[in-house]
Amino acid sequence: MTRQGQGTGGRRIGSVDSLRCFAMTAVVAQHCGLLPFGWAGVWLFFVISGYVVTGSVIAKPQTDSPARRLKSFFSRRTRRIVPVYYAYVLAGVALAIASGATLEAYDVASLLGFFHNVAMGAGRGTLADWPVGHLWTISVEMQFYLVFGICLILLPRRWLIALLFVVLLATPVARWVISLRLAEAGLGDEASAFILYSGAFLHTDIFAAGALLAFADRHGFLDRIARPLACAGMAALIAYCAFYVWINFTMHHADGMDAFRNIVSGVLWGQYREVFVYSALGAAATGLVALAATNDPLTDRLLRHRLLQRIGETSYGAYIFHALAIVVGVELLSVVFEPGEHSLADRLLLFAVSYAVTVAAAELSYRHFESRFTRKRPASTIHRPALAAE
Secondary structure, eight states: OOOSSOTTTTOOOHHHHHHHHHHHHHHHHHHTTSOTTTTHHHHHHHHHHHHHHHHHHHTSOOOSOHHHHHHHHHHHHHHHHHHHHHHHHHHHHHHHHHHTOOOOHHHHHHHHTTOHHHHHHTTOOOOTTSOOGGGHHHHHHHHHHHHHHHHHHHSOHHHHHHHHHHHHHHHHHHHHHHHHHHHHHTOOHHHHHHHHHHOTTSSHHHHHHHHHHHHHHHTTOHHHHHHHHHHHHHHHHHHHHHHHHHHHHHHSOOOGGGGGTTSSSSOOOSTTHHHHHHHHHHHHHHHHHHHHHTTOHHHHHHHTOHHHHHHHHTHHHHHHHHHHHHHHHHHHTTTTOOSSSOOHHHHHHHHHHHHHHHHHHHHHHHHHTGGGTSOOOOOOOSSSOOOOOO
C-alpha cells in the first residue's frame, strides 16, 4: 500500500479527519437517542489526538531550547482548544447572569480551569440551563497534555517510548484499583461508573496508544503493523462483548436483548467491565486510526471523501456546539413532536436538524473565529492535504 505524505511530518491526513467526522457523528447520534454506544466516539477522538499531537512535535528538528519548545507546545494547544471553548462557556455564563439564574463559583471555575470532569464526578459542574455536560472530555484531554507535553519535550525519545508503554499497561491497573475503592465506598453503580468514565488520568492509555502510532509512523513501520493492529483491536472488542454477554446471561439470567445491555452502553459497572471496556474500545480505535493514517485500502474508499474530511477538520467546534444544537433542534421541532417518549422517526428528524445546525455552526466558527488563533496554511488538492495539525 502507498501513501502520500507522512502523518508525522506536520501534514493533515484527510482519512484521519474523516474518522473525526464519524466520531463526532456518533456522539451527536447518541445524544439524539439513536446510538446508545455513540459515546465511544470520544475514545476514537482520544487516540487521534494522541497520534496527531505527538506526530506534530516529533517531526520537528530539536533546534530550539527546551524552554522555547515547551512554550511553543502549550501555546499551540491553548490556541487550538481554548478560544472556542471559552467563548462557548462564557456565553453560557453571560446568559445565566442575564436571566438571573444562580451560578456557583466552583462550577464555573471547573469549566474555565479544565477540571470539569472532576466536578461532574462529584455531581457538580452545571451551568444553569446552558448545556455543558459534554465538556468534561476537554478537561480530560487538557489534563493529559499538561503532563504529557512536558514529557514529550524534555524526555529522550527512547525514555518517552518506554514511558508510553508503561502507561499503556498501568492505566487499566489504575482503573481496576479505583473500581475496587469505589465498590468499597458503596456509591452505587451509576455514580461509580461515571467516575471511572470521566476520571482524571484514567484514560491515558488511549492517548498513549495514539502517541505510539505516531512514533511507529515516524520510524516508517506503521504500514506494516496497521492491519495486525486493526485485527487485534477488533478481536479484543469482540472478545470483550462476547464475554460480558455470557456474564449477563449466566450471572444475571438476562435473555433476549437484555443480555446485550450494559456492555458498551448503559451502566458500565460490575464484573470489572468498567476496567476492560475502555481497553477494548481503545484497542479497536487504535487499529482504525492506524488504517486511516496509512490510507489502507480496507478503509480508504470510505474515508477519502472530501466532505467527510472537511467535517472532520471542523469537528472540535462541532463537538463543542452539538449539545446546544440539539436544544435548538428540539425547540425547532417542538411543534411536530408529540408529548412523551419520542418515536424513532422523531429522533431521526431531531438528529438531521441538530446535525445540520452543528456542522454549519462549526464551519462558521472554524472559518471566522478559530482560524484567527491558529496558523493558516493553504489547502492542498492531494489526497492527504497539507494543513496545520491538531
